[in-house]
Amino acid sequence: MxxxxxxxxxxxxxxxxxxxxxxxxxxxxxxxxxxxxxxxxxxxxxxxVEPGCRHFGTCGGCQLQHVSDRLIADFARDRVLAPLARAGIEPEMPMPVHVSPEGTRRRAAMRATRTDGEVRLGFNAEGAHRLVDMAECPVLHPALFTLVGPLRQLLAPWLPERSAIGVTMTLTDNGVDLLLANLQANSLPRIEGLTRFAAEQRLARLSVEGPMGVETLVANATPSLTLGGVPVTLPPAAFLQATADGEAALVSAVTSILGDARRVADLFAGCGTFALPASCTAQVLAVDGAGPAIRALAEAAGRAGRKLTTEHRDLFRKPLSADELSRFDAAVIDPPRAGAIAQTEQLAASRIRTVAAVSCNPATFVRDAERLVAAGFRLGRLWPVAQFRWSTHVELVAEFRR
Structure with a gap:
């Protein structure tokens, strides 16, 4: 006993x-x-609880599959609020945590290798470069997981021993967009094989990435996503939120913060996740350093007649200045994991009164939030979003006003 x-x-x-x-x-x-x-x-x-995947404990993708949904929400909330509390910042209104359901991951970056004559395809093991050969994945959308077996068969004749290629799959409105990195498509039999595979699997697009960049081999349909009611043609391997469900939660929060703002600057706008919904009611300037993404946004907004202009600009090296920002009623900022301290400092120095901050890294978010609070902003509502359902990765939207 x-x-x-x-x-x-x-x-x-x-x-x-x-x-x-x-x-x-x-x-x-x-x-x-x-x-x-x-x-x-x-x-x-x-x-x-009992983990729902045989790879739990070895695959590095899901650290919390043995945890109840109630504690997953608590974990996501604490991951956001605890570092803020240590910095002496407390949101006025913490909002309920949004947890995305399983089977909704629409974008995945994996590796394929050949080891001891066997082709393996999946994610890295936890804390290691060893590959976990994927036999199941309750996280992935079924349309993506369905491709895993056929991809192994496709790659088997082409992968030399101990070689590796990158496999990025994105589920679009018109089918799967597949990008294979470090795979040579320089012979007729290989090109024919890839073309046949794209047709059999009904891919929207199949591209390869090599020393000369990305080349589209097959385009059976336009690989587009609808953002803010506007179809956007995605560049190969373009960034987008991991789940449509999580994206909707983030967009809803940002839209609520922007309210009736008439002039909005969207910083690190990408393909328009927040810029296009905002352009339904506001004049939007969308800025990003990723050329293909910002061009795709400009073309989509132009076709739809949205009140949206774009600027291709490296916001790390050349952030929008305080004077430039002061022309706007509100700003959206959604930087990469490193945060955006230079751009945040310009926001703090500007006369802008509302900032909707989106972050995928609580640590760099706190650093940037400290700059805004020191400049007179207050942190109002804060939404934690756990769209990587069983992962320790947490995203958030924060409302800053002054």
């Missing part, structure tokens, strides 16, 4: 998903509410 006096309660999660015991020990695989027994084993609590 277990001696409860000798067990130690798992009280919380660490940032990377390990359980943290009451005595400070980090316990991989533990969930708050579990008991750490004297022999090092775990007595599972009510929020420790």
């Amino acid at each position: 277990t001696n409860a006096l000798q067990s130690v309660l798992i009280e919380r999660f660490a940032a990377r998903g390990d359980g943290v015991a009451a005595d400070g020990r980090f316990v991989p695989g533990a969930v708050p509410g579990d008991q750490l027994l004297p022999d090092g084993s775990l007595l599972h609590g009510p929020d420790h």
